[in-house]
Amino acid sequence: MSTQSTIRTYYLMVNRLNSRTRTTKKALFEYLNEEGLVGSMRTLDRRFEELRNEFHLEVPYDPATNTYSLSESDMESLDGLLRFLEMNTFTGLLGDAIKSSREALRYISFDTDGSFTGLKYLSPIMNAIQSKQTLNFSYQKFSGEKIDDTDNFCPLLLREYLGRWYMAGTFAENTKMFTYGLDRITSIKVNTQIFIPTLANPAKEFESVVGISISEPETVELALTASQAKYLKTLPLHKSQAIISETGDEVIFGLLVAPNYELVQRILMLGKEVRVLKPDRLVIWVKDILSGALEHYC
Secondary structure (H helix, E strand, O other), X not given: OOHHHHHHHHHHHHHHHOOOOOEEHHHHHHHHHHOOOOOOHHHHHHHHHHHHHHOOOOOOEEOOOOEEOOOHHHHHOHHHHHHHHHHHHHHHXXXXXXXXXXXXXXXXXXXXXXXXXXXXXXXHHHHXXXXXXXXXXXXXXXXXXXXXXXXXXXXXXXXXXXXXXXEEEEEOOOOOOEEEEHHHEEEEEEEEEEOOOOOOOHHHHHOOOOOOOOOOOEEEEEEEEHHHHHHHHHOOOOOOOEEEEEOOOEEEEEEEEOOOHHHHHHHHOOHHHEEEEEOHHHHHHHHHHHHHHHHOOO
């Protein structure tokens, strides 16, 4: 079996195990067999072992019900794992189509936003994170031409947002998280110096965050027109998003998120189809931006 087929098997297994109902081994085998991914129970057992060894999932088996499920510790890292497997599965499916016919490239369109800039740093950063080695790097902010040199940075996490990759970490014994876009890094060096992480679960720092700017979460309420609400239902702003009330004309959504710059950007993208209801400071923030924008057309 090809690597891409194996990754697709992992993705479908984890996705099925993530459902609300427990999955029997037989049902999982039949599901994957129909997809042409496993041909025997022995192969399925091997895939379970690979999930445990390669991705550190426990996937406990309950002999009383003959079912598999995900443990609480599995659930903590599930969002990132599913996203990773989903991206690899999608890439593999595109790759198979292109291999079968070069004509397939004519029917694929990529957004030319330059988001691949800086991806060459993914590997050394990931290696530094896993080996707990500090980094020295040069960084150029969007706000100026000056290139800043940063030393002894402790990388803890790679964060993807809207097609761009960011490096997140701390300095020395500080627990404050800093993020740097890979597309603005001009050079990087992995040091021999080893650091002790000050955050046990850095991904948790972003649980209540849209984007990359970390701050305390608050209850956010947004009122959307019924037509625009359909899009937000299928593509939520955040996993905490829930419907508070719904009429024929308007849907009110609630989220528990940090009212940060990236959230404001996403709200502004909704234009006149949205009203911010809570919190007050977010209402004022969005209102001031819209008022300032209106002055350009007066």
